[in-house]
Amino acid sequence: MNRLLLLATGGTIAGCADDSATLNDYTAGVLGGDALLAAVPQLQDLATITVEQVANVDSADLLFEHWRALVARIRDAFAADPELVGMVITHGTNTLEETAWLLQLLIDDPRPVVLVGAMRPATALSADGPLNLLQAVQVALSPVARGYGVLVVMDGQIHGAQRVTKAATQGVGAFASPGSGPLGRVDDFGVHLPMASGSWQVPFAGLALPEQWPQVPIVYGSVEPEPLLLTACLNARVPGLVFTGTGAGQLSAAERSALQAWSGKRPLMLRANRCGSGPVQSHSDDERLGLLSAGSLNPQKARVLLLLCLLAEVDRGGLSARLLKLEPVN
Incomplete structure (x- = not known):
């Protein structure tokens, strides 16, 4: 039979409540991976x-x-097992998309790595955990899933790591891929996914991850944003910073003025948006202020990219x- 590795990390899929009617008041990460498999x-x-x-x-708490x-x-x-068909990772849904994106940027192998959770x-x-796990295994075993990199399977949908996000706090259909939709679906008739259109370039395939990681805060845009937060980040000499700008990633006049007035070394900075979908385009002020647009990456995924760039000493x-190189996606 095909060999598969299941890596368990906890989350709601491994969570337990006092009774079967309780959906929100529970403890995540109680059951082990063996119990999930036995179910x-x-x-x-x-x-x-x-x-x-x-x-x-x-x-x-990851x-x-x-x-x-x-x-x-x-x-x-x-590396050790060329006969290993793929991997499934059980994961909590709150930060599942960040882990999926991190792995997409680091794992250079055509075999499927499939993340799955439960609401x-x-x-x-x-x-919903047992069916999600069954379908994640189906996808990880499917030949058509090769070459996509890291995938997320939730509620019968197959999502790519770059676009997938948790779009709702409740409901089994809480995951979506804004701007593109899911790559495919999986059901009792099989895995419905077109063959990957091309090879994914893994930008940090050889990067060794250290014990100590840099701190990269996310600053959220709003009406009359508090200048102390941005000033504190700059004074702390943070090496990276993500702005969750209003609209199409716009910074306020006060935030732009604070950056312009800063005389020290600027962090590596990205502009994302708080809208939930849609790209952030380049602006004429970006170079002067040391900013770059995050494109279609949401703030949390922009932060993952910045973390790896800082670890790799990328300017x-x-x-x-x-x-x-991130656009277009499959």
């Missing part, structure tokens, strides 16, 4: 699945050290070149 006996007929527990946390361990295990497993705890009536020109 779906149909998986035994699909593949030989090895389970490893990388973490067991609410994904809101740390850089968890990312480091996850990346190392994926790289080692793929209801494992103890809930009609828990503003190198970041600009990497942003240009």
Whole structure:
């Protein structure tokens, strides 16, 4: 049978509540990966699945050290076992999209890496975790999933790592890919996904992840934003900064003035938007202020890209070149 590796990290899919009617008041990351696998006996007929527990946390509490361990295990497993068909990662939904995007930028292998979670705890009536896990395994085993890089499977939809986001706080259909829609779907008839159109360039394939990571804050735009936050970031000499600008990534006059008046070394900075979809285009003031548009990346994914650029000691020109290569997506 095909061999598959399941890496468990916790989240709602492994969460438990006091009774089956409770959907919101529960503890994430209670069950281990073995229990998740045992809850779906149909998986035994699909593949030989090895389970490893990388973490067991609410994904809101995920740390850089968890990312480091996850990346190392994926790289080692793929390098050691050429017969391994793919991997499935169970993950909390709150930061699932960030982990998916991080892995997309770091894992250089055509075999599928599929992230999956749940919006209801494992103890809930009609828990969505078991079906999501079954469908994630189906996708990871499918030949048509090769070459897409990292995928996210939720509620029967297959999403690409670059666009997928958690778009709602409740409901099993909480994930979406704004601007493009899902790449495909999976059901009891199989995996419905076109063959990948081209090879994905992994910009940080050889990057070794250190124990200590840089801090990259996100500044959120609003009416009369508090200048102390931006000033504090600059005074703290943060190496990177993401602006969640209003509209198409616009900074206020006060924020632009603060950047212009800053006499020290500017952080590596990206402008994203708070709208939830739509691109951020370049502006004539960007170069003068040291900014770059984040394109279609949402603020949290722009932060992931900045983190890796800082770890790789990439300058503003190198970041600009990497942003240009991100479009178009599959």
